[in-house]
Amino acid sequence: MNAIFNVHDAKTHLSKLLDRVRAGEEIIIAKAGTPYAKMVPIPQERPKRQAGRFKGMFTVDDSAFFDPLPEEELRLWEGRDD
Numbered sequence: 001m002n003a004i005f006n007v008h009d010a011k012t013h014l015s016k017l018l019d020r021v022r023a024g025e026e027i028i029i030a031k032a033g034t035p036y037a038k039m040v041p042i043p044q045e046r047p048k049r050q051a052g053r054f055k056g057m058f059t060v061d062d063s064a065f066f067d068p069l070p071e072e073e074l075r076l077w078e079g080r081d082d
Contacts, residue, residue: 017039
């Protein structure tokens with residue numbers, strides 16, 4: 001939901017409006033009832049991914065990855081109740 005504030009109120013309560021914007025709200029600044037500007041939150045930067053970050057922390061046994069599924073499990077995946 002967008003909230004509309006006139007310039008005087010926006011100047012008076014700028015700090016509170018910035019808190020609301022940071023929380024995800026969009027604020028419209030109007031002059032004499034005419035919208036002039038929109039305050040929107042800046043997307044927070046996600047931490048950059050680091051290749052090899054978990055190297056050596058665990059191992060995966062994939063020796064059976066390509067083996068056929070047991071018949072019972074295959075039936076469950078296929079939704080059969082044989």
